[in-house]
Amino acid sequence: MLYRETGQFKTSYAADHAIFPIRQDRIGIAVILALAYVAIPLVASNYWLSTIMLPFLIFSLAALGLNILTGYAGQLSLGTGGFMACGAFAAYKLATAFPELHIVVVFALAGVITAGVGILFGIPSLRIKGFYLAVATLAAQFFLIWLFNRLPWFTNYSPSGVITAPPRAVFGDIFVTGAQATPIAKYLFVLTLVAVLALAAKNMTRCKIGRSWMAIRDMDIAAEIMGIRPLTAKLSAFAISSFYCGVAGALWAFIYTSSVEALAFEISRSFQILFMIIIGGLGSILGSFLGAAFIVLLPIFLSNAPGLIGIDMHVDMVTHLEFMIFGALIVFFLIVEPNGLARLWQIAKEKLRRWPFPY
Amino acid sequence: MDIFNAIFVEPFVIIAEVPLFFVEVVIGGLMAGVMYSLVALGFVLIFKASGVFNFAQGAMVLFAVLWFTGLIDDYGVNPWLAFLIAVGIMIALAFVIERLVLRPLVNQAPIILFMATIGITFFLDGFGQTIWGGNVRTLDLGIPQTPIVVGGVFVNQFDLFAAVTCGALVAALALFFQYTPTGRALRAVADDHQAAMSVGIPLKVIWVIVWSVAGIVALVAGIMWGSKLGVQFSLVLVALKALPVLILGGFTSVPGAIVGGLIIGTGEKVAEVFWGDAFGGAIEDWFAYMLAMVFLLFRPQGLFGEPIIERV
Numbered sequence A: 001m002l003y004r005e006t007g008q009f010k011t012s013y014a015a016d017h018a019i020f021p022i023r024q025d026r027i028g029i030a031v032i033l034a035l036a037y038v039a040i041p042l043v044a045s046n047y048w049l050s051t052i053m054l055p056f057l058i059f060s061l062a063a064l065g066l067n068i069l070t071g072y073a074g075q076l077s078l079g080t081g082g083f084m085a086c087g088a089f090a091a092y093k094l095a096t097a098f099p100e101l102h103i104v105v106v107f108a109l110a111g112v113i114t115a116g117v118g119i120l121f122g123i124p125s126l127r128i129k130g131f132y133l134a135v136a137t138l139a140a141q142f143f144l145i146w147l148f149n150r151l152p153w154f155t156n157y158s159p160s161g162v163i164t165a166p167p168r169a170v171f172g173d174i175f176v177t178g179a180q181a182t183p184i185a186k187y188l189f190v191l192t193l194v195a196v197l198a199l200a201a202k203n204m205t206r207c208k209i210g211r212s213w214m215a216i217r218d219m220d221i222a223a224e225i226m227g228i229r230p231l232t233a234k235l236s237a238f239a240i241s242s243f244y245c246g247v248a249g250a251l252w253a254f255i256y257t258s259s260v261e262a263l264a265f266e267i268s269r270s271f272q273i274l275f276m277i278i279i280g281g282l283g284s285i286l287g288s289f290l291g292a293a294f295i296v297l298l299p300i301f302l303s304n305a306p307g308l309i310g311i312d313m314h315v316d317m318v319t320h321l322e323f324m325i326f327g328a329l330i331v332f333f334l335i336v337e338p339n340g341l342a343r344l345w346q347i348a349k350e351k352l353r354r355w356p357f358p359y
Numbered sequence B: 001m002d003i004f005n006a007i008f009v010e011p012f013v014i015i016a017e018v019p020l021f022f023v024e025v026v027i028g029g030l031m032a033g034v035m036y037s038l039v040a041l042g043f044v045l046i047f048k049a050s051g052v053f054n055f056a057q058g059a060m061v062l063f064a065v066l067w068f069t070g071l072i073d074d075y076g077v078n079p080w081l082a083f084l085i086a087v088g089i090m091i092a093l094a095f096v097i098e099r100l101v102l103r104p105l106v107n108q109a110p111i112i113l114f115m116a117t118i119g120i121t122f123f124l125d126g127f128g129q130t131i132w133g134g135n136v137r138t139l140d141l142g143i144p145q146t147p148i149v150v151g152g153v154f155v156n157q158f159d160l161f162a163a164v165t166c167g168a169l170v171a172a173l174a175l176f177f178q179y180t181p182t183g184r185a186l187r188a189v190a191d192d193h194q195a196a197m198s199v200g201i202p203l204k205v206i207w208v209i210v211w212s213v214a215g216i217v218a219l220v221a222g223i224m225w226g227s228k229l230g231v232q233f234s235l236v237l238v239a240l241k242a243l244p245v246l247i248l249g250g251f252t253s254v255p256g257a258i259v260g261g262l263i264i265g266t267g268e269k270v271a272e273v274f275w276g277d278a279f280g281g282a283i284e285d286w287f288a289y290m291l292a293m294v295f296l297l298f299r300p301q302g303l304f305g306e307p308i309i310e311r312v
Helices: A024-044 A046-072 A082-098 A103-126 A131-150 A182-207 A207-218 A221-225 A230-256 A267-280 A285-309 A315-336 A340-354 B004-009 B012-017 B019-050 B055-073 B077-103 B110-134 B158-179 B181-191 B193-198 B203-228 B234-251 B254-277 B284-298
Strands: A162-164 A260-263 B147-150 B155-156
Touching: A024 A046, A024 A182, A046 A207, A046 A230, A046 A267, A046 A285, A082 A103, A082 A162, A082 A230, A082 A267, A082 B012, A103 A131, A103 A230, A103 B284, A131 A267, A131 B155, A131 B234, A131 B284, A182 A207, A182 A230, A182 A285, A182 B155, A207 A221, A207 A230, A221 A230, A230 A260, A230 B193, A267 A315, A267 A340, A285 A315, A285 A340, A315 B077, A315 B110, A340 B110, B004 B012, B012 B019, B012 B055, B012 B155, B019 B155, B019 B158, B019 B234, B019 B254, B055 B077, B055 B110, B055 B203, B055 B234, B077 B110, B077 B203, B147 B158, B155 B158, B155 B181, B155 B234, B158 B181, B158 B203, B158 B254, B181 B193, B181 B203, B193 B203, B193 B254, B203 B234, B234 B284, B254 B284
Parallel strands: none
Antiparallel strands: A162 A260, B147 B155
């Protein structure tokens, strides 16, 4: 009843092409942003902000990146962790080599460097596709992690191989990295970056470049015949996806954990992000966020659940059971809704529009 | 110039000076390659018959060998009996997977099936360790790991045993595929699902058989790897090494899995021993993947894979 677009007439092309053509959606997104900017910082404790909201936002960003590559351009990649590591170490080298550089510029440059690396490892995608490509991206994953582990130059010759983020401020003395940074400042900074980048991603997927990605995904030969250059389309998808993953990696290293080693971006990280976009929904911006929320919250829920219902279990046992339930849930989700949580939301919207009539 | 020297001159000097050492490294690599082939074999079987890229093969390796060692260690079961029970478990697993995972997902996109097998991976990792615990177990088959001298070259006895077992397994599988009615049905399904169904081959039964065979291959691979590295979680990671092997050999070719394994195993060992120092060591971690990636640029369907024909 509330969600019905009857009576909302569009009188200009601009209105017709708006991101959220329905008024209720615009209100909804405004409410979500207001909640995220005002309500959560007021209500949430530091623990919630720094152990749930921060990883959720950063994972969402990485999932957005992978969704651009896999969901929109159809290039299956298992190298997300490697690209995140690339962003993290690029940001570290930039921040320590040019201390006067603004932190936002550092993150952007780290993203650009990762985009370059992404293009390099995306070149095989011009020849190979599908699962073959997925294995080829594993080369990126293992090679990059090995590189950052082995070459001490990347960690500024730190003996433990761990990089620690130097303290940096956004405006004046509002620190977002290092020891003085408060969780709220970190949260708002990450939230702003993620919101801006998500908006950019949404717009990219609606314009020419995004359409060429989707054409390549649906059938690359047909797209090529229609005049879309596979070279530009595929490599731009790799570049932009890697940019997002790189920024996410830099945020992970600088703001979430503040000190990190290359092993934090192992192959399991790549799988984690792949899960997010599959469960959230391939080829959906909203899906990236839903999937990230699901994957971040589920383990927390699972490890607390036995305590809540009063069963005392060994820690090892809980971890193993978590694995089991996680695996079973993924299979369950795929069977029930292979198009992910975003599709569920879409179905709900369709139903709401027609409510109370069945069709 | 130092790095140039270390990459292009020194390794060849060493090879020329001590050719026997080179032969030893190559043989060691071939033996390791046989083990990779064993894991890759399971992947190929399932991919051929059902078009599913079975990521869970690694988890199946761990799961199978956990049952095998668990039964021997904790309950004192005779190894042969334990082997039979483990085979039974893997067949039961094939039934369950077919019924609960594959059947509801019929006609879904390959990536969805691939993701489902990742789900199975997590489930099996958790399930095996819930039952048998997460500790590292040792598995002793009674075959010494000491080297013996064959024609002036040192060969690890255990590697030799693994190679022979693998060879026997491949021969048995080849005979099974070639001469039994079931094997013929399997090949028919691999060739063309719909045509196979139209002549009355029950696809569901075939899937169970294929997953069972892959499970048994996983058990053998697990016993080999387990007695070499200890039965532990990291066995799952070994399975990741089977992926470049697959790429090299082609997803649909059993001989490809064997040859690919041998190439990867040898290439990796030779690169590590002779070129490792030039790059700072541990290049084993990524060498196989890089080799596979470069290889793919020139031959996208792998060594023995069917040529990829695409139509709009």
